[in-house]
Amino acid sequence: MMIRPLLMLIAAAPLAAQQAARPGYQVGVVSEAADVVTWLRPTAAGLAVDHVVPVGVMPTDNDGPHNLAVAPDGRSYYVSIAHGTPYGSLWKLDGSDAVVGRAEAELFPTTVALTPDGQYAFVANSDFHGDHPRENVITVVHTPTMKKITDLPSCDMPHGVKANRAGTRVYVSCMHGDEILEYDVATLKLLRRAPTGAGHSAAGHGGACAPTFVTVSPDDRRLYVACNTANTLQVWDAATLKRIGVVAVGKGAYNVEASPDGRMIAVTNKKDRSVTLVDAASLKQIARVPTSKPVVHGIAFSPDGRLAYISCESVGSDPGAVDVLDLARRKVIASIPVPGQPTGIAVRSLGPAHSTH
Numbered sequence: 001m002m003i004r005p006l007l008m009l010i011a012a013a014p015l016a017a018q019q020a021a022r023p024g025y026q027v028g029v030v031s032e033a034a035d036v037v038t039w040l041r042p043t044a045a046g047l048a049v050d051h052v053v054p055v056g057v058m059p060t061d062n063d064g065p066h067n068l069a070v071a072p073d074g075r076s077y078y079v080s081i082a083h084g085t086p087y088g089s090l091w092k093l094d095g096s097d098a099v100v101g102r103a104e105a106e107l108f109p110t111t112v113a114l115t116p117d118g119q120y121a122f123v124a125n126s127d128f129h130g131d132h133p134r135e136n137v138i139t140v141v142h143t144p145t146m147k148k149i150t151d152l153p154s155c156d157m158p159h160g161v162k163a164n165r166a167g168t169r170v171y172v173s174c175m176h177g178d179e180i181l182e183y184d185v186a187t188l189k190l191l192r193r194a195p196t197g198a199g200h201s202a203a204g205h206g207g208a209c210a211p212t213f214v215t216v217s218p219d220d221r222r223l224y225v226a227c228n229t230a231n232t233l234q235v236w237d238a239a240t241l242k243r244i245g246v247v248a249v250g251k252g253a254y255n256v257e258a259s260p261d262g263r264m265i266a267v268t269n270k271k272d273r274s275v276t277l278v279d280a281a282s283l284k285q286i287a288r289v290p291t292s293k294p295v296v297h298g299i300a301f302s303p304d305g306r307l308a309y310i311s312c313e314s315v316g317s318d319p320g321a322v323d324v325l326d327l328a329r330r331k332v333i334a335s336i337p338v339p340g341q342p343t344g345i346a347v348r349s350l351g352p353a354h355s356t357h
Contacts, residue, residue, distance in 0.1 A: 026050055027300060027309045027348045029322055030065040030079055034340020037068065037079060037097075042302070046324045046334025047309075053097045055079055064088075067344035069112040069121070071143070073347045076100070078121055078143070080109040089138070090123050092146055101146030105139040111213070111344070112160040113170055115185060119143060122170050122183075124158040124196035124228060125151075132156055136299040152188060154181060160213030160255075162236070164220045173211035173225055180214055180225060182241060189244045190201060194241050196225060196234060209234065217280070218262040226253040226267055233267050233276070245283045255298050260305040264327060268296040268310060271356055275299070275310055275325060293321050298345040311345040312340070 013318040015279040027040040029048065035056035040047040056063030064082030071077060079091045092101040106125035113122045136158055137151035145149040155174035163170045163185070172181040178197040183190055197208030210229035216238065217224070223236040231253055235245035250269025258265050258280065265278040273294045277286040293312030299308045307324055308333075314320040323332045 015203055023302070025303055025347050027322065027345065027347055028068050028070070028077065029311050029338055029342045029345045030055075031070050031300075031320075031338065031340030032064050032066055032082070032343050033062055033289075033314065035063050035065060035342060037065065038338055038342070039327075040322060040336065042307075047322060047336045049336070051097070053093070055091060055093075055099075056081065064108075065344070066109065067111045068346040069114050070346045070348040071114060072116055072118045074351055076143075077346070077348060078112050080105065080112050080123060080344075082108045082110070082214070088125070090121060090141055090146075092143065097144075101143075103139070103141040103146045103148050105148075106137050106151060109139065110159055113163045114143070114169075115163050116165060116167040118240050120149075120185065122161050122163065122172075124154075124161040124172060126157050126159050126175070136173060138170075138183070150188060152183065152190070154190075155179060155193075160211065160215075160226075162213075162215050164216045165218060169238075171214045171216065171223055173214040175210050175212055175228065178209055180211060180213070180223065180236070180241075190240050194236075194243075196227065196243075197230065203311055212253070215256050215258060217258050218260065222280075224256045224258060224265055226256040228253055228270070231269075233265065233278060247278050247283050247285060249278070249285070250274045250288055254296065257299040257301065257308075259308075259327070260301055260303065266299050266301075266308050266325075270296050272296075275308070277327070277330060287330040289325060289330055289332060292323050292332060293318070295320075297343050300345045300347045302347065303349060309345055309347070311342045313343065314339060315343045 023042045037053040039050045039065035041050040067080045107127040111125040121141040133156045140149040155177035157176035159175040160173035170183045183193045212228045213226045225234040233247040249267045250272030252271030254270040255268045267276045295313040298311040310323040312321045318344040321335040324334040326333045
């Protein structure tokens with residue numbers, strides 16, 4: 001009489017083991033030259049392709065998806081589309097990868113910051129191909145309705161944008177303006193601006209810093225700024241908006257993110273084929289880790305903070321990749337090819353309501 005229940009228990013054991021081994025998240029990366037979002041699932045060997053989502057509206061030309069941001073509740077995600085007629089846009093996709101809304105941005109939208117409540121998206125319009133110097137804008141979108149609220153005057157070529165954890169402030173790094181800006185989320189007013197270097201250069205490629213990205217420490221007390229020209233990481237006090245430290249990193253510092261526990265800062269070195277790891281307490285370089293491909297772009301951490309996922313751009317016919325960086329071992333332990341110029345990268349948690357593929 002006990003044989004059938006025992007057999008059922010044995011049959012269910014492998015499935016239970018598989019479910020227990022699932023990390024509960026996926027890694028998404030957009031391919032700027034292929035107009036797709038590739039969702040990758042963690043495996044024992046590193047990463048595997050889970051599914052690919054086409055995006056874009058111009059089949060005869062690249063629409064240029066550049067950045068990816070996941071809603072705080074994980075039920076939707078947002079993709080900035082760089083090209084349009086004439087402006088780019090922000091797309092919202094749900095858990096089943098269906099497009100549920102679009103909002104017009106401005107000239108060449110790049111990075112996207114979501115407020116912690118998921119209600120607002122701030123999109124930096126970098127205008128890579130326009131005349132400079134000029135004042136570009138930050139597009140603000142109400143995400144539940146995907147309606148544009150306004151375009152905020154900002155600076156010359158805003159590229160990085162990030163909200164703090166409290167949801168009260170948004171910070172912008174101005175690549176050509178060589179400054180960082182602070183906006184109040186409640187009023188959408190520009191509160192403060194501070195120079196990161198010597199200002200706009202005569203050559204038109206930014207000044208002493210040329211900040212490509214800014215991020216916020218998990219406790220909201222510090223800002224981290226990647227200086228593309230200076231090859232440094234700048235550290236700022238968020239309360240006073242004063243610079244409190246500078247750390248030498250690799251050539252072409254591009255993106256920067258703090259680990260979930262705030263103890264480590266990772267900087268991608270776009271012209272150095274590496275990622276620099278910095279101790280947040282001492283502001284000393286821990287390691288400079290070589291990547292699998294030469295042109296390094298974005299960073300996303302696993303929820304447990306054990307791994308960093310690094311997007312590497314394509315070079316000619318050579319595909320790009322997503323590298324898996326083990327932070328404790330300070331080395332790339334796996335890599336998966338991703339074609340079509342992979343750029344923006346993000347991690348999304350998989351809740352019970354998420355559709356599987």
